[in-house]
Amino acid sequence: MIKKFVLSWLFLALLCLPLCAQIQDPVKFKTEWKEVSNTEAEIIFTGKIDKGWHVYSTDLPEGGPISATFNVEKMEGAELVGKLTPRGTEKDMMDPIFGMQVRFFENTATFVQKIKLTGGGSYDISGYLEYGACNDENCLPPTAVDFSFKGQAAAAPVAPAAKESKPEVAASDTTSIPLIPLTPAMSPKTDYWKPVISELNQFGEQINSESHSWLYIFFAGFVGGLLALFTPCVWPIIPMTVSFFLKRTKDKKKGVRDAWTYGASIVVIYLTLGLAITLIFGANALNALSTNAIFNIFFFLMLVVFAASFFGAFEITLPSKWTNAVDSKAEQATGLLSIFLMAFTLSLVSFSCTGPIIGFLLVEVSTTGSVIAPALGMLGFALALALPFTLFALFPSWLKSMPKSGGWMNAIKVTLGFLELAFALKFLSVADLAYGWRILDRETFLALWIVIFGLLGLYLLGKIKFPHDDDNNKVSVPRFFLALASLAFAVYMIPGLWGAPLKAVSAFAPPMQTQDFNLYKNEVHAQFYDYEEGMEYARRQGKPVMIDFTGYGCVNCRKMELAVWTDPKVSKLLTEDYVLITLYVDEKAKLPEPVKITENGVERTLRTVGDKWSYLQRSKFGANAQPFYVLLDNEGMPLNKSYSYDEDVQKYVDFLNVGLKNYNAAK
Structure with missing residues (x-):
């Protein structure tokens, strides 16, 4: 009976593994206009955050996550007073990947912008709040919360009822998203923007x-x-x-x-x-x-x-x-x-x-x-x-x-001791980054691991003795092979002292930016950073396309590029067999002119190049988290299921090979 219970529990636990929803809408903001006096007011943004997600605060350092910002498009009869101010309980902690302190909100986020009324009480203000949200697996592109307030200030302090803004809606039924007529600057010769969500789903769940x-x-x-x-x-x-x-x-x-x-x-x-x-x-x-x-x-x-x-x-x-x-x-x-x-x-x-x-x-x-x-x-x-x-x-x-x-059991204990000592350094590294001690940079960390696994190899060969070890000088065959593996692993890490990526330890070692001396330059770069230009080039060359939806602040994107793209098989496929198009969903460059869209019945404005690529990802592929990789033919149709964050190189190679095979078969 108990056996059946345990097996049933395991089966249910595996069934409860979360399915990876394509469209994610973890934050819902509302805006409120609050008059403090007849000459002062506040615009208050209050966001409800889903469990496991967080929204980043204001004024974060460059090179880090997306900061919350207040952006004005129209302002009559008013002027800003100071900057956007966060309110409530912020969490302030070290991000070991970015290598910097970051501040963010969980559960609820509140931002306030003070306004001074200068037009005799009459005002007309519109714009948007932009923020970034992440969980442990994904980051969303910069998201805009539009606001528009127009009216006459009251003669005395008053707090009108809250006015809810039109936040970005990311519903699960993305097949109903009506595409806007694109401006001439955005319109391709072929309908590359045609939604392919149902075709993509026919290949199965994303990897x-x-x-x-x-x-x-x-x-x-x-x-x-x-x-x-x-x-x-x-x-x-x-x-x-x-x-x-x-x-x-x-x-x-x-x-x-x-x-x-x-x-x-x-x-x-x-x-x-x-x-x-x-x-x-x-x-x-x-x-x-x-x-x-x-x-x-x-x-x-x-x-x-x-x-x-x-x-x-x-x-x-x-x-x-x-x-x-x-x-x-x-x-x-x-x-x-x-x-x-x-x-x-x-x-x-x-x-x-x-x-x-x-x-x-x-x-x-x-x-x-x-x-x-x-x-x-x-x-x-x-x-x-x-x-x-x-x-x-x-x-x-x-x-x-x-x-x-016998003594072989103590040898197992000592071996486990070496392993625990090695993994202890991983946690010290996080604290070292948090306090800025700089005593455990990447090369220092690797040097310690090289010594630890080198000593483990010598111990397994019987060259080092501990208090409870016996006096048997013979080395068994299993111990010899374990020693060989440990010493080989130590040698493998030595090039990392000069910047080699060391994919086997990338999850444990400090980030690459802490490396003082880096000679490694074998990186894969996109051929195009514009969707339509890349698709037209691929059509002329007769090659399939890989679209890489990424972000400047996407940590897992950088990990994929370091741990997976640098593999020779992956690198060869991306550079020789595919046209690689990288689209940054947090690109701040402005579009020639703002573009109005209607998404699931809600009107939104695309203002930046990043907004454009983020909308492309949602409307065409029904996804809004990064990293997100999708393979297309020359008509913009999918060649395989999409791929998310997974550092399994062989799985990534299979993903690319299946797409290439389907492309060649269709030709």
Whole structure:
């Protein structure tokens, strides 16, 4: 029964993986005109922000995210007083990718612009608020909230009823978006702007990394559980526990059932721990911890302590009275309760070995910002830990072939210590960027990792000894290959000291802009930054097109360009087989003249080149988040499903190859 429950829970959890909606509308603004006196007024913008998203504040440094700005198109009988001012609770923290402090709002954002009335009480003001919004996976293009106020100021202070503006609407039914007649400067020779949302959907869901990351968390927990099995705290207990269940009753079926119950109890215990972390913190709090300098220092110190424990400096143990109390309860209880308490005793007794692994797993999943990540990681860990108890109960003869306890288990502990020490530097790097210490720039970080993995290789070869290691000078074949892999990894990172991208560690190392000395220049650049020009060139050359919807402030776009586009296979396809068109949705260059559009019944104004490309992405492809990649033929029709943020190079190569194959087949 418990087994069915656990499997059902896993199945439902996988079903609940979020589908990646194409059009996202996470922020809804309203505007209000508030007269403070007969000569002063305020325009108040109040935005409601969906959970997991945030809106950036005003006056952020150049090179960072999109700041909120107040823009005037018409102003009669009034003048601005000061700048746009944020109100409410701002969060101020270090963004490790941008390498700067950023300020933003969650849940609710409020901005206020003061106005002085100069026309004897009569005023006519129109314009728009522009803001940027992001979550952990995507950033939206600069979004405009139009406003228009016209009237006569009251003779005394008054606060009229709120007037709601016409915010940008991004509905899911984007196929009904009527395209505007474009100006001559915008109009192409062929109808490249024709919506292709239904044709794109026929290829299936867009390629994205969300489900991949969830599966990664589960299997990371599962691997952690397998490693915990081979530690001195767990491995010797397996045969004793299984033998106990098989011998406590003459009914072999009952013994097997008890062993299954014991394994299921382990799953329930660790799954409960993961759910507790989820309920206590939640997704937003976990994500805040992942970027908070103080907590990153705490994570760093915790992992260093765990590593020292694995090296043999000291033993991390829970109070003995806890273990004794649970053990005595298990002896007094009967039935399923006694089996559950025995499983709980195992959890306490093995804490000195499993605690550091669990601690590292929970620290790592905190950076995902996912509300279910801790539970999913603990589920994987518990299933791996419980697996041998059930398997050996089903096949008791396997017990005779179990390797005996020995020094090899301490070698596993020390190896885990090296790994925890390496990952601790990742969290110190975030704090280092936050406080501007500049003690852990990219080359310093890589130098430390090179030393750590080099020492790990020497340890596995028996050249370094720790307190609990035995005196056996022989190196087994598995240890030799692990040493080879560790030393090779250390050598692989050496070119990074001179700027090589090192795609294997790009998620852990500090950002490239912290590198003082960079000789690497192998980057892929677009052939065109204008949609119509690029499409006409591709038609003449007889090549398919890849449209890259990106943004200057899009972090994941830069990560894709560094980790994926620089791969030789991807680079060759993009430069030789495709015409690459990059469209910046936050480009501030003005259009020759503003263009009015009607989108889902709401009138909007396109003022900048970025507005134009953002509208193209929404109206033609039904998407509004970046990065967003789509392959087109020479008529503007899709050749494959779209592609979002996923650093899997082979998946990206397959995405490009399928599009190329479909293009050639159509010719």
